[in-house]
Amino acid sequence: MPGNVQDLRNSGREPPLPLQVTTPSGPLTINQWLRVLPGQRLVGAGDLAGRPVMAKLFIAPRAKQHWQREKDGLEALQQAGIRTPELVAAGELEHQGFFLCTDYLAGARTLQQEWDALSDSMPGSRLSPGDPQAIALLGQALRSIALMHRAGLIQTDLHMGNFLLHDCQVQVIDGDAIRALSPGQPVGSREAENNLAIFFAQLDAAWDEMMELLLIEYLQTNAERPLNPDRMLGQVKQVRAKRLHDWLAKAVRDCTHFSVEQRWTRFTAVVRERAGALRSLLEAPDQSFAAGPSLKDGGTSSVTLVEADGQPLVIKRYNIKGLAHWLTRFWRPTRAWHSWLAGHRLQFLGIATPAPLAMIESRFGPLRRRAWLLTEFCPGQNLLELFGSDGRILPDKEQGDALLKMVGQLSEARISHGDFKATNLLWYAGQVWLIDLDSMQVHTSDPDFQQGWSKDRARFVRNWPAGSPLADWLQANLPR
Template structure:
């Protein structure tokens, strides 16, 4: 078999060390940086004593994908946009193609710099500065007729005070040397802004100041806002689909008797819990032991994990559940939806369904443990005290986020909201709904609103305060 066939068959674990024959000399793989199984590999390599970046295209159509990547990089270079130097390209026996480029030692993506910020809240000075750097470079690209169709912070590389654009495969020269039209620019900017939490949307005009200095265009703010909303919804739908299939972010295993989805970076840490979740619950002090669900804590690699088992109470109950996605499945998707939208909830780690072919039985959901105190205790059961400034701000912010996203919780009692590290965290998402129908959301949000206020005595100061401030349906 050829080397390329071996790399295709290696899946997510290509061998290292490995030596690849290139026209520029033998390339010794130092480490794999990105792996798309059977499709594309990115590695840090050593060639003739120098460290380089190697992109290997190993799928069918490798020549076409390689040519598109090289074309995008050359378009950047031609228009004077900084991108790592393309050093070589060629063919590897067995149907593979490669690109060899400069390796920028010590470089960070803007995504890495973003994640290292102490705060990423709208209006934070450091966050604004970082986004402004990206938008200034996007403005330069647009002014010179280029777009990056996969526009996210991970495709900008910061090295020695210089910002580079990477991923030539997604670079298109729509009008080389000539500024884009406003509609073209808005469509591309929407891709960038849709990556941010919705609460950043109000700051779009402020963020665009740096962009407009490099590409003075008459943008239409209403049209841009509508584009952002559409792109964000499309990204959300795509992301939720990924949570249920094997991909870079998620490990999904499906057999006749079991369906399991796990955040890939958590797979090794959770391996023993995934193999036998009930064993982990046995002997533990349970957080809840009801008929419909059992909830307990376990420790994995020194960190607490919440395990929630959704029980089948009997044959009659099973008849109502076996033909539809389990509550664990529903909660898994609901938690990922909230995280995508920047709404606080314990991180979903894994979901398991016990099956008999297409028929569903018991199910489990594993999430990170949140040690916060529930709002019934944090605010007081008697409703005589109003929330302090920080709690009030966080609580009203959560309500606004849910209203903006048209999400209803379905069981909005105070014990399902936790106060933790200055934020209100949503738990118990079994009945959560994301509404496409405005009338459906208004009806369900009104129930949520009434249920939350009913946690405290009618006419108590807290109940009155909430009645005045919670968003109306």
């Protein structure tokens, strides 16, 4: 199907396929879209005059700056002798559009895809610090970063997805993010530290303790400038906090990762890649409560188990008990909204919780009414069932370590749960999972967090009789 820039600007998230574009370098055919930023940039696989290419189409009205940066960045990598897909053609299209084609590397995978494949071996797991295969992947990326820094280049969007593994060789992609700070001369120490902080901030905080060890891979390739690990760690925490802030903002607006629809009577946010499979559930969420098994049916909330695309899911409905109850809630975000953001916060921080998939608020203009939250189902056993109500069973080493690790993660992030009873903690796949996040709170100061944690701690210990072996173990091991 022929396409012009104006049509592509109006094509939304599903541009037509196959797409034929006339370029100064010959006919370009796109057979598969790899990434779509509506009205801005399209990335696809196809061929240019019969040659397999990866094509970027810059279609925004003022796209020339991004196109020029992409072209300049790839050329800077090539001139520095750093592996990157060969630039095949670049130029202008009609109606103020631009194109750029590089060689298509069949079978190539990003380091992020390799990382995800390692972590997919265990449900809900994150690669633990020190995992040899994970360290090998990080080392490959760090060597490429060191090569760029040694050549006076930095990549401002450093993450594993911008490194391509092809024929056992790592190639750097995304020329738009390449900046030449000191061509031919190594970048300065501070610039290198700030840039490396962007990379390390992509990892869970548990990896911070491995940073100096990982830097050995970098220094074996580029030891031209001294590095200050302590300063870099401070930068990592700042970058990670900004990334978290930006991620939570994306969770309630339409973007690449989330599909958000706002109408006068309804607000819906859903993980984009799951939107198709969940469409029928989102259109009529209450039908599930009539058909599925009930997990909870209380006054303020009801919970039921459903199945979508062969996977068990949980829907929680937040009820309005009456006019008086509504008057206390209509003017603020619903508990579903709060839990949706809380779940994404925990996932970002690497704290185990069932993945939040969708959130719905029933509205009348700005006024909120009932709401629904849809999450993955965790088949774990809650800790009250696991250890028994009499407190005679103690956690084994794996269970105890996992519980204390989760508490430490909450402490590091200054998070209190607000309803830290044993039935809201599940044991599954070697981790303690948190559920029921309605009352979760992020504290801005240590004294506020200490107060919140003291309440959580006391509530958790109260699940078992005072003086029982388990209560005594918790009193001795849980931080105060």
